[in-house]
Amino acid sequence: MAKESSSKTVPGTPLLKDELDIVIPTIRNLDFLEMWRPFFQPYHLIIVQDGDPSRTIRVPEGFDYELYNRDDINRILGPKAACISFKDSACRCFGYMVSKKKYIYTIDDDCFVAKDPSGKEINALEQHIKNLLTPSTPHFFNTLYDPYRDGADFVRGYPFSLREGAPTAVSHGLWLNIPDYDAPTQLVKPLERNKRYVDAVLTIPKGTLFPMCGMNLAFDRELIGPAMYFGLMGDGQPIRRYDDMWAGWCTKMGLPYIWHSKASNPFVNLKKEYNGIFWQEEVIPFFQSAVLSKDCTTVQKCYIELSKQVSEKLGKIDPYFNKLADAMVTWIEAWDELNPPKEAAGVPNGTAKGK
Numbered sequence: 001m002a003k004e005s006s007s008k009t010v011p012g013t014p015l016l017k018d019e020l021d022i023v024i025p026t027i028r029n030l031d032f033l034e035m036w037r038p039f040f041q042p043y044h045l046i047i048v049q050d051g052d053p054s055r056t057i058r059v060p061e062g063f064d065y066e067l068y069n070r071d072d073i074n075r076i077l078g079p080k081a082a083c084i085s086f087k088d089s090a091c092r093c094f095g096y097m098v099s100k101k102k103y104i105y106t107i108d109d110d111c112f113v114a115k116d117p118s119g120k121e122i123n124a125l126e127q128h129i130k131n132l133l134t135p136s137t138p139h140f141f142n143t144l145y146d147p148y149r150d151g152a153d154f155v156r157g158y159p160f161s162l163r164e165g166a167p168t169a170v171s172h173g174l175w176l177n178i179p180d181y182d183a184p185t186q187l188v189k190p191l192e193r194n195k196r197y198v199d200a201v202l203t204i205p206k207g208t209l210f211p212m213c214g215m216n217l218a219f220d221r222e223l224i225g226p227a228m229y230f231g232l233m234g235d236g237q238p239i240r241r242y243d244d245m246w247a248g249w250c251t252k253m254g255l256p257y258i259w260h261s262k263a264s265n266p267f268v269n270l271k272k273e274y275n276g277i278f279w280q281e282e283v284i285p286f287f288q289s290a291v292l293s294k295d296c297t298t299v300q301k302c303y304i305e306l307s308k309q310v311s312e313k314l315g316k317i318d319p320y321f322n323k324l325a326d327a328m329v330t331w332i333e334a335w336d337e338l339n340p341p342k343e344a345a346g347v348p349n350g351t352a353k354g355k
């Protein structure tokens with residue numbers, strides 16, 4: 001049974017209309033929004049303009065949005081702006097920080113509305129919202145996929161004590177056409193396109209990591225927002241295209257599809273990813289074995305403790321991880337500055353909930 005959203009939904013009002021922001025990182029005009037207009041127009045957009053702040057980003061008429069460029073980020077965060085990547089899509093996490101809503105959806109500006117096998121346009125945002133309002137089943141795998149969907153349920157042998165599920169923190173969508181491959185795979189299979197539409201929503205089991213992609217992603221900002229820091233990438237950094245995955249590993253400890261239209265240059269991507277491809281062979285075991293102490297009772301405390309372990313255990317791989325660990329602390333300081341913990345029913349902002 002899907003949880004009711006906290007807002008009183010008037011029939012016909014788009015779900016979570018006033019409880020969700022759409023965050024878009026961009027270096028180009030946002031004409032892509034025309035295709036998303038039927039689905040996105042009722043929602044507030046937070047546009048994070050990367051690169052040259054003197055450039056004007058054109059936003060189609062009729063959208064309600066706020067736009068932040070690098071000058072705005074520097075003005076709002078001061079020295080703490082150093083934790084927000086420059087010249088990299090990782091800058092999008094600034095949008096998560098300034099939002100005041102309970103939910104976030106983030107999408108790249110080269111992603112378009114996909115069609116399901118029947119030819120029907122997919123409202124990816126609506127499916128993400130349904131995912132976020134529906135519990136997940138991380139403690140015991142249900143073989144008939146999402147048991148809360150119409151036409152499915154828990155299969156025989158599924159413990160009744162676990163059928164309430166756990167609150168869903170992240171809804172991870174996929175992409176038809178250009179798959180999110182790393183550079184070596186892109187180089188070996190330049191013409192490969194993802195044509196396979198799988199109509200299933202799965203919960204990634206507790207304790208299982210996954211490579212989170214920021215292209216088509218939604219999350220519960222109050223539940224997990226402080227941990228959704230897209231790691232320091234871009235200008236002056238030795239690694240790129242690992243920002244979203246870093247956040248996924250930190251938060252982890254899905255279904256809706258979009259149409260990814262533009263294959264980024266695999267040779268450029270190889271340069272961006274090069275360090276990440278071999279560092280990750282040590283980073284993944286780090287996350288698989290990371291243990292946080294019981295005193296970590298909020299997401300922020302968990303994140304700060306994790307940053308200490310990043311420095312201690314990954315700093316010997318490369319000084320970059322010491323820099324990243326410092327940036328993780330700065331991110332939390334900035335997050336708390338812009339989002340002072342609210343005491344709502346004894347549940348401070350960003351409290352880590354048992355899953």
Ligand SMILES: O=c1ccn([C@@H]2O[C@H](COP(=O)(O)OP(=O)(O)O[C@H]3O[C@@H](CO)[C@H](O)[C@H]3O)[C@@H](O)[C@H]2O)c(=O)[nH]1
Pocket residue numbers: 024025026027028049050051086087088089090091107108109110180213214215240241242243244262263264
């Ligand atoms: O310097 C930049 C470059 C781009 N952007 C904006 O970020 C997104 C993604 O850009 P793009 O589609 O060009 O790059 P992809 O390689 O397809 O990105 C995906 O790969 C991963 C990169 O970490 C990630 O999963 C996806 O983002 C667009 O909206 C650009 O406008 C930017 O802000 N700054």
Ligand SMILES: [Mn+2]
Pocket residue numbers: 108110260262263264
């Ligand atoms: Mn892209």
